[in-house]
Amino acid sequence: MGLLVCWSESxxxxxxxxxxxxLLTFGFVSGALEExxxxxxxxxxxxxxxxxxxxxxSCLQIPCTFNQSKKLDFKQNxxxxxxxxxxxxxxxxxxxxxxxxxxxxxxxxxxxxxLKMKNCTTLxxxxxxxxxxxxxxxxxxxxxxxxxxxxxxxxxxxxxxxRPSINIPADLKEHQSVTISCSALTPCPHSPPExxxxxxxxxxxxxxxxxxxxxxxxxxxxxxxxxTHDGYNIRCxxxxxxNGGNKTxxxxxxxxxxxxxxxxxxxxxxxxxxxxxxxxELNCSSRAKPxxxxxxxxxxxxGAINVSVGxxxxxxxxxxxxxxxxxxxxxxxLGSEKSTWSHLKSQGMDAVTLWGAVVGGFLGISVVICVxxxxxxxxxxxxxxxxxxxxxxxxxxxxxxxxxxxxxxIDFGRMRASFKTVQDEGDLVDCVYSQVKVGKDENxxxxxxxYIYAQVKKKPVNPHSTY
Numbered sequence: 183m184g185l186l187v188c189w190s191e192s193x194x195x196x197x198x199x200x201x202x203x204x205l206l207t208f209g210f211v212s213g214a215l216e217e218x219x220x221x222x223x224x225x226x227x228x229x230x231x232x233x234x235x236x237x238x239x240s241c242l243q244i245p246c247t248f249n250q251s252k253k254l255d256f257k258q259n260x261x262x263x264x265x266x267x268x269x270x271x272x273x274x275x276x277x278x279x280x281x282x283x284x285x286x287x288x289x290x291x292x293x294x295x296x297l298k299m300k301n302c303t304t305l306x307x308x309x310x311x312x313x314x315x316x317x318x319x320x321x322x323x324x325x326x327x328x329x330x331x332x333x334x335x336x337x338x339x340x341x342x343x344x345r346p347s348i349n350i351p352a353d354l355k356e357h358q359s360v361t362i363s364c365s366a367l368t369p370c371p372h373s374p375p376e377x378x379x380x381x382x383x384x385x386x387x388x389x390x391x392x393x394x395x396x397x398x399x400x401x402x403x404x405x406x407x408x409x410t411h412d413g414y415n416i417r418c419x420x421x422x423x424x425n426g427g428n429k430t431x432x433x434x435x436x437x438x439x440x441x442x443x444x445x446x447x448x449x450x451x452x453x454x455x456x457x458x459x460x461x462x463e464l465n466c467s468s469r470a471k472p473x474x475x476x477x478x479x480x481x482x483x484x485g486a487i488n489v490s491v492g493x494x495x496x497x498x499x500x501x502x503x504x505x506x507x508x509x510x511x512x513x514x515x516l517g518s519e520k521s522t523w524s525h526l527k528s529q530g531m532d533a534v535t536l537w538g539a540v541v542g543g544f545l546g547i548s549v550v551i552c553v554x555x556x557x558x559x560x561x562x563x564x565x566x567x568x569x570x571x572x573x574x575x576x577x578x579x580x581x582x583x584x585x586x587x588x589x590x591x592i593d594f595g596r597m598r599a600s601f602k603t604v605q606d607e608g609d610l611v612d613c614v615y616s617q618v619k620v621g622k623d624e625n626x627x628x629x630x631x632x633y634i635y636a637q638v639k640k641k642p643v644n645p646h647s648t649y
Contacts, residue, residue: 225251226328228302228319230335231394234369236309238341239424241370245395246295246302250321250328258324259283260297264304269318269331279317289313297321303395305372308425309339343431346377346420355516356408356441363402364418364433371397379418381405409441412471442517443470447524448510457499464495464505466521468512475514481507 228248236242254260264280265271271278280291290308295301302319316336320329346366354360366375374389374397381403389399399420405411419432446468466476478490489495489508499505510521 220332223251224328224330224332225326226319226321226330228330228333230319230333231396232334233336233338234396235344235367236306236313236337236339236369237343237422237424237429238310238339239426239429240309240373240422242306242309242337242339243294243369243371243397244304244306244335244337246304246319248300248302248319248321248330250326252326254298254326255324256298261322262293262297262302262304263320263322264289264291265318265320265329266315269329269334271320271327271329306337311339311341313337314339343375343420343422343429345431345433346375346418348416348418348433348435350416350435350437354407354411354437354439356411356439357406359404359406361402361404362416363400365398365400366420368397368399373423374399375420375422377401377418377420379403379416381416407437407439409439409444409469409471411437412439412441413437414439438471440471440516443468443474443512443514443519445469446474446510446512446519446521448508448521449524450505458501460499461496462499462505464497464508464510466493466495466510466512468519468521470512470514470516472514474512474518476510476512478508478510481509 226248228246230244230246234242234244262282263271263278263286265277266279267277278286279288280286280293282293282297289306292305292307293302294305295303306313314337316334318329318331318334321327344367346364349363349365351360351362362381364377364379366377368374368389371389374387377387377399379401387399387401389397391397401418414437415434416437417432417434419430421428421430446466449465449467451463451465464478466478468474468476476491476493477488478492478495479486480489481487489497495508495510497508506523509523512519512521
């Protein structure tokens, strides 16, 4: 601090210089006390990321190397010191949080690097959000003592984990083999996150060291793309182990895959009854990415003829065969596909074909009605036939069921002459029986229900008589 003395009070230059001196001395001294100035040629500087993030309940590995203006004296101990907030050591010793000499250890810190190899890598454990602060590194080696005031490290501790990153190559096309990776920030390589996704679960997980000394955990999978992968959602989650449990974050991305035309089809409109001579529209549709362009062709004896360009083609209806001779071709940068007709036979029938179907259906119904009528008539005649059979000698009618059996004489004298050859008189006097089926009678014995026999009376026969 200096004091400007003016020998000549009338000199206005002296007053101006005195004012400037006063402002420099007292106006900015408070700002200087907040943080020591950073020298253009510092005695010590470190190489470390300017900003690091950590997860509460986990650890943080700080990559660190240093260089100094003077050569280290390896005969003397080398101590590493971490200071928070202010780089000034002598004026703010209460800000010292760690000294590798063991004298101070306010925070759970450990210098894991070899200071003789100028490696000041440090492991910061059991972090909380209260550890969010700016930190400075200091070296003490015999007579050499310096703080890297120009190499401040900002540490930010959060309670929420970071969402993993899904890396996908640009410009995806079908049939292309690509490698998709999922990576997660790994501030604590001793407890890396567990990565899971909806691709194959046997993917190998590995923790890689980045160029600045930080770490990243990664898993990857190689797949061959097809049109089914377009619009497919890939989800990847990172689960971090922390004190008392785990913390998980997830990322989802949608694949955009280009592919040649698929499912190309043609249809006719209107889809109802269309008479010959009417105008109809043929529509071509296809699933493609990028969208396809359409060209209409007609088959002829001279080959395919280009008849129209565009998704819709209008023509005058003649018959179904003329419609079927048309087709469209969908084309994009990746390929082309010929269409097939979509329900053409049900949608494109002309009036003649439909009337033929109506007449055929009417004739079929008429035949069915006739067959049913004939069967009904045959069935209705069966009771009459049954009554006729019941009146025959073998099956008496129901009116005879309760009547008695009558006997009658039979006169053999009126027989025809064909019986003249009979020589044995005994043959003519044998009993002749007639089997008669009799209906049931409640008063008749059960044995008489089956058959009743009637005996015919015998008369002597003259062997010399003529019949």
